[in-house]
Amino acid sequence: MNTRAALSVSLIGAILTSAYFHRPIRVVRVQGVCSSFFWTARSWLWNYPVTEDYAIWDTGDPTDEQVFGSDRIRLLRIWRFLRPFFVSRGYHPYVLKDPTDLVSDLVPSTPPSTEKITIPFAQRFYSTDDDAEATFFSPFVWPAQDTLGRDVILKYISGPQPSKELRAFHLLQSDALRDDPRNHTIPVLDYVNFNGQVFVVGELVRYGRAFVEAVAFLHEHIISHGDILPQNMMTDALIPQAKKLTEPRIAGVRGPKRRYALIDFETAIVDYSPELLAGFKKDVRDLASALEFNLRCDEDVIPDIVPLFDSMKDSASPTQPSAAAALSHYEEICSSLSTEDLELEDEYHYNWLLAYDGDT
Numbered sequence: 001m002n003t004r005a006a007l008s009v010s011l012i013g014a015i016l017t018s019a020y021f022h023r024p025i026r027v028v029r030v031q032g033v034c035s036s037f038f039w040t041a042r043s044w045l046w047n048y049p050v051t052e053d054y055a056i057w058d059t060g061d062p063t064d065e066q067v068f069g070s071d072r073i074r075l076l077r078i079w080r081f082l083r084p085f086f087v088s089r090g091y092h093p094y095v096l097k098d099p100t101d102l103v104s105d106l107v108p109s110t111p112p113s114t115e116k117i118t119i120p121f122a123q124r125f126y127s128t129d130d131d132a133e134a135t136f137f138s139p140f141v142w143p144a145q146d147t148l149g150r151d152v153i154l155k156y157i158s159g160p161q162p163s164k165e166l167r168a169f170h171l172l173q174s175d176a177l178r179d180d181p182r183n184h185t186i187p188v189l190d191y192v193n194f195n196g197q198v199f200v201v202g203e204l205v206r207y208g209r210a211f212v213e214a215v216a217f218l219h220e221h222i223i224s225h226g227d228i229l230p231q232n233m234m235t236d237a238l239i240p241q242a243k244k245l246t247e248p249r250i251a252g253v254r255g256p257k258r259r260y261a262l263i264d265f266e267t268a269i270v271d272y273s274p275e276l277l278a279g280f281k282k283d284v285r286d287l288a289s290a291l292e293f294n295l296r297c298d299e300d301v302i303p304d305i306v307p308l309f310d311s312m313k314d315s316a317s318p319t320q321p322s323a324a325a326a327l328s329h330y331e332e333i334c335s336s337l338s339t340e341d342l343e344l345e346d347e348y349h350y351n352w353l354l355a356y357d358g359d360t
Helices: 003-022 033-045 065-088 164-172 209-220 276-295 305-313 323-335
Strands: 091-093 141-146 151-158 188-194 197-203 233-235 260-262
Touching: 033 065, 065 091, 065 188, 091 151, 151 164, 209 260, 209 276, 209 323, 276 305, 276 323, 305 323
Parallel strands: none
Antiparallel strands: 091 141, 141 151, 151 197, 188 197, 233 260
């Protein structure tokens, strides 16, 4: 080896040694030796934005603009860092519409599918790229498209130690429960593992009987959801976001083939524990609160829906119905409704969606 080559090797060695002590190298394990080497190097260069610490996904106090803004920058950086990894697995994450604007909406990075969309993927009710925009709302969730341009979601659910959410998904997607018609939970299309961090790929999937049945199904199998909110109640339809409250709804969204699903099992209770019964009562209360926004009709039209929701929300009462009892009462109410009642809309164009067979 000549003098110049020896000096070059020595210099590279000195740089690597200095870099190692400045920022120790941590091996990142993904599928394949070459991929592991690439992601170890990329993680080192990016100063390891993805770690086993769950706090990296925390958005902090949203009322503290400075902290919330810095957290948003960190979370956007995590998803941007992971983008090549998901692409290598066949999923193309959405990108910021305006890369210079941290609060910009997210837009597809690949052309939409030109083929007919079938189950389990969401049906589209938009026709322009502007209508396909999404909002970065949850730090754990990022919209994406598969290699055929079909819309999916990517969601972080667990670190190396299995989380409650991952355990709930494994149970609900088991052979015994996955095809049960009462199982209105979001279907998992794929599990993606990045160095022990687990992401699910799910379909993009608002409404009433299905969710009452879904909660009854969960409780039957000793699962309390723990976070039943409108944003966790989805339908398999991609609909442009309304610009104002009175904007007319899109025709054709409803129908017996529409499917609904509960998502987000981060706070789930998945086995017998002292908190399980309280979790069941909270689920019933939260379900009524979430449903009544769109389902609470005038008493002279559907007189029984109001006392049902009121009884469900009274979690302190010993007479609060179970999810199974609420489902039975709900079906009794729906079975007595006329077609005109089922198609009822209020002055703000909300659908009460009380259809007994298929629509709810």
